[in-house]
Amino acid sequence: xxxxxxxxxxxxxxxxxxxxxxxxxxxxxxxxxxxxxxxxxxxxxxxxxxxxxxxxxxxxxxxxxxxxxxxxxxxxxxxxxxxxxxxxxxxxxxxxxxxxxxxxxxxxxxxxxxxxxxxxxxxxxxxxxxxxxxxxxxxxxxxxxxxxxxxxxxxxxxxxxxxxxxxxxxxxxxxxxxxxxxxxxxx
Amino acid sequence: xxxxxxxxxxxxxxxxxxxxxxxxxxxxxxxxxxxxxxxxxxxxxxxxxxxxxxxxxxxxxxxxxxxxxxxxxxxxxxxxxxxxxxxxxxxxxxxxxxxxxxxxxxxxxxxxxxxxxxxxxxxxxxxxxxxxxxxxxxxxxxxxxxxxxxxxxxxxxxxxxxxxxxxxxxxxxxxxxxxxxxxxxxxxxxxxxxxxxxxxxxxxxxxxxxxxxxxxxxxxxxxxxxxxxxxxxxxxxxxxxxxxxxxxxxxxxxxxxxxxxxxxxxxxxxxxxxxxxxxxxxxxxxxxxxxxxxxxxxxxxxxxxxxxxxxxxxxxxxxxxxxxxxxxxxxxxxxxxxxxxxxxxxxxxxxxxxxxxxxxxxxxxxxxxxxxxxxxxxxxxxxxxxxxxxxxxxxxxxxxxxxxxxxxxxxxxxxxxxxxxxxxxxxxxxxxxxxxxxxxxxxxxxxxxxxxxxxxxxxxxxxxxxxxxxxxxxxxxxxxxxxxxxxxxxxxxxxxxxxxxxxxxxxxxxxxxxxxxxxxxxxxxxxxxxxxxxxxxxxxxxxxxxxxxxxxxxxxxxxxxxxxxxxxxxxxxxxxxxxxxxxxxxxxxxxxxxxxxxxxxxxxxxx
Numbered sequence: 001x002x003x004x005x006x007x008x009x010x011x012x013x014x015x016x017x018x019x020x021x022x023x024x025x026x027x028x029x030x031x032x033x034x035x036x037x038x039x040x041x042x043x044x045x046x047x048x049x050x051x052x053x054x055x056x057x058x059x060x061x062x063x064x065x066x067x068x069x070x071x072x073x074x075x076x077x078x079x080x081x082x083x084x085x086x087x088x089x090x091x092x093x094x095x096x097x098x099x100x101x102x103x104x105x106x107x108x109x110x111x112x113x114x115x116x117x118x119x120x121x122x123x124x125x126x127x128x129x130x131x132x133x134x135x136x137x138x139x140x141x142x143x144x145x146x147x148x149x150x151x152x153x154x155x156x157x158x159x160x161x162x163x164x165x166x167x168x169x170x171x172x173x174x175x176x177x178x179x180x181x182x183x184x185x186x187x
Numbered sequence: 188x189x190x191x192x193x194x195x196x197x198x199x200x201x202x203x204x205x206x207x208x209x210x211x212x213x214x215x216x217x218x219x220x221x222x223x224x225x226x227x228x229x230x231x232x233x234x235x236x237x238x239x240x241x242x243x244x245x246x247x248x249x250x251x252x253x254x255x256x257x258x259x260x261x262x263x264x265x266x267x268x269x270x271x272x273x274x275x276x277x278x279x280x281x282x283x284x285x286x287x288x289x290x291x292x293x294x295x296x297x298x299x300x301x302x303x304x305x306x307x308x309x310x311x312x313x314x315x316x317x318x319x320x321x322x323x324x325x326x327x328x329x330x331x332x333x334x335x336x337x338x339x340x341x342x343x344x345x346x347x348x349x350x351x352x353x354x355x356x357x358x359x360x361x362x363x364x365x366x367x368x369x370x371x372x373x374x375x376x377x378x379x380x381x382x383x384x385x386x387x388x389x390x391x392x393x394x395x396x397x398x399x400x401x402x403x404x405x406x407x408x409x410x411x412x413x414x415x416x417x418x419x420x421x422x423x424x425x426x427x428x429x430x431x432x433x434x435x436x437x438x439x440x441x442x443x444x445x446x447x448x449x450x451x452x453x454x455x456x457x458x459x460x461x462x463x464x465x466x467x468x469x470x471x472x473x474x475x476x477x478x479x480x481x482x483x484x485x486x487x488x489x490x491x492x493x494x495x496x497x498x499x500x501x502x503x504x505x506x507x508x509x510x511x512x513x514x515x516x517x518x519x520x521x522x523x524x525x526x527x528x529x530x531x532x533x534x535x536x537x538x539x540x541x542x543x544x545x546x547x548x549x550x551x552x553x554x555x556x557x558x559x560x561x562x563x564x565x566x567x568x569x570x571x572x573x574x575x576x577x578x579x580x581x582x583x584x585x586x587x588x589x590x591x592x593x594x595x596x597x598x599x600x601x602x603x604x605x606x607x608x609x610x611x612x613x614x615x616x617x618x619x620x621x622x623x624x625x626x627x628x629x630x631x632x633x634x635x636x637x638x639x640x641x642x643x644x645x646x647x648x649x650x651x652x653x654x655x656x657x658x659x660x661x662x663x664x665x666x667x668x669x670x671x672x673x674x675x676x677x678x679x680x681x682x683x684x685x686x687x688x689x690x691x692x693x694x695x696x697x698x699x700x701x702x703x704x705x706x707x708x709x710x711x712x713x714x715x716x717x718x719x720x721x722x723x724x725x726x727x728x729x730x731x732x733x734x735x736x737x738x739x740x741x742x743x744x745x746x747x748x749x750x751x752x753x754x755x756x757x758x759x760x761x762x763x764x765x766x767x768x769x770x771x772x773x774x775x776x777x778x779x780x781x782x783x784x785x786x787x788x789x790x791x792x793x794x
């Protein structure tokens with residue numbers, strides 16, 4: 001325990017995870033302010049369950065999932081509903097967002113075209129860097145379902161962004177394994 | 188110039204505008220915990236911090252919260268009129284009062300029960316039941332029993348208490364608690380032996396056996412255990428008398444917010460004349476009423492709560508509330524985070540941790556029919572000991588037609604394709620009138636489609652351009668009438684079924700249609716017997732670059748026969764080619780006249 005009564009391992013996780021949480025959840029909800037709030041709330045919940053969360057393969061993935069669930073099940077119906085929904089709409093005004101404008105706006109619009117589960121799969125895999133197996137553990141679904149979500153998401157993203165990301169759905173086991181390894185190495 | 192998606196997402200990711208302070212996060216976490224357990228009524232309670240447990244300092248609502256707490260979603264908590272010096276606490280879906288002189292101790296799931304030496308004490312486990320190992324729990328419990336002559340109260344959400352701890356094999360006796368149905372039992376002498384205490388003496392010998400009383404009130408998800416002395420019986424009864432469901436005697440909602448109970452799903456446009464205490468919800472295309480006297484909530488994903496989509500539905504949360512509403516899709520999972528082990532498990536392990544629902548009242552789960560996995564609709568994962576499902580066609584009072592499936596006495600489902608509604612009643616035998624009352628309220632906001640006669644006698648062979656699949660569509664195919672097309676409102680192009688009656692035609696269509704999906708044209712053409720016809724169901728996908736459809740083909744037994752699927756459902760992969768068409772097939776006895784009961788092809792738009 002640290003001097004202020006917190007767990008040192010949680011402190012370290014908190015500091016390291018927060019920027020990545022904001023980045024990941026920013027892609028999920030399309031709004032940095034909301035993402036920051038979700039990230040903080042996720043960390044609060046992680047703290048409340050830290051003894052268990054710290055034992056997980058990917059506490060960060062867990063926190064991203066919590067944040068996504070919060071965006072879906074809680075905030076959407078509450079105060080931030082309109083704010084989030086507006087950001088999730090492809091043709092929503094985006095001028096107030098990041099100054100790097102064009103590319104960020106394009107990514108945001110492309111991500112907004114995905115369903116929330118698809119968005120979450122993309123974020124867990126390509127932002128957090130989890131393999132399909134790891135993401136499946138976080139989401140509580142089979143790796144094949146993660147790949148299917150990713151596959152569909154990439155299909156949409158390819159139509160909107162100039163990306164060359166290889167697809168992983170419908171591939172052979174060897175390709176899937178290789179793809180998982182590539183993701184692992186990249187992070 | 189194509190770029191790597193990872194790099195692109197990293198380059199365009201949002202950066203935090205502030206630096207997070209772990210100490211502040213921890214502080215907020217602790218305040219959150221205290222707020223959940225306390226409330227304004229606890230202000231002034233004597234504070235005692237013992238070991239790692241938390242007492243309540245009184246909390247200013249909303250103070251320091253990052254965002255609204257989930258507790259803010261709850262209906263207003265009633266403020267009880269309590270005796271002088273009592274304080275109000277909240278556990279499960281109930282509030283009740285306890286004497287202020289009781290030391291209030293929160294018990295975390297990960298901690299064993301603390302061992303007090305003297306004095307009154309109320310242990311409150313507001314979210315979960317302590318999961319200390321058997322030995323630890325036994326030792327601590329023994330400590331409690333041996334070290335106290337003052338009353339002890341232990342409270343936890345009933346659904347958080349493992350069945351083994353409830354002692355369900357013991358005799359529970361009905362006990363009305365106010366307007367609530369409760370049960371109680373005395374711990375038998377044999378049950379109280381929790382092992383030797385520190386002095387090697389079995390605690391059952393201390394003579395406390397007849398003074399440990401257990402109470403459970405399923406309607407408010409409350410489990411209480413009293414360890415008392417004889418003179419405390421009045422105290423126990425006084426505490427029980429204060430048990431009040433959350434959501435009753437609630438203060439009014441602020442004027443600027445809709446007075447909407449928690450989790451009522453989407454409000455329907457149709458105003459229903461509902462019984463008092465019921466609320467109107469909309470799931471799929473249906474509007475209906477559900478009772479809110481016990482609790483109704485939209486199925487929420489808290490943390491890792493859902494199992495795989497095709498996993499066995501283990502509704503161990505259904506005992507918490509009367510109605511679970513899933514307007515956005517069927518929740519097929521189990522609660523992972525609330526098992527006694529406390530660690531999320533893989534799917535295979537998870538099954539073993541499903542708690543047995545407390546079948547003390549009827550529970551309802553409602554979701555859009557189009558989102559319900561085939562495995563769930565067909566009860567494929569029912570317990571091996573469960574009776575075979577019995578399916579019957581039904582017509583509801585409002586004219587809706589559908590299929591009722593009963594699995595023994597404990598589960599009845601209704602599939603109502605006209606309004607895209609799926610209802611599961613668990614333990615309907617507990618409150619059969621509730622089932623009838625809910626079914627009687629179901630209405631459609633638009634005129635019902637007549638599914639008894641086909642709109643067009645033959646829609647086959649029309650290979651029009653692919654169009655947006657639109658909303659979930661369901662077709663019910665009847666070979667006797669050649670083809671049946673049922674268009675779900677909002678769908679620009681429903682799935683299309685076609686009946687093929689001879690092998691030559693099947694050969695031609697099979698190759699021409701790219702049967703089995705555009706990625707797999709190599710599957711052999713099915714052999715069609717004289718007494719069979721083939722059903723080909725085609726689905727057109729979006730041409731705008733997105734692919735939003737998934738298809739599932741299933742079959743059920745009918746009249747002693749079985750439909751032969753050319754492709755097993757597991758081989759039917761989801762939407763693979765934007766802008767393409769996709770065909771699934773089944774072989775069906777040619778004399779089938781009521782194929783609506785036989786084959787169901789569902790195109791689902793997953794969101």
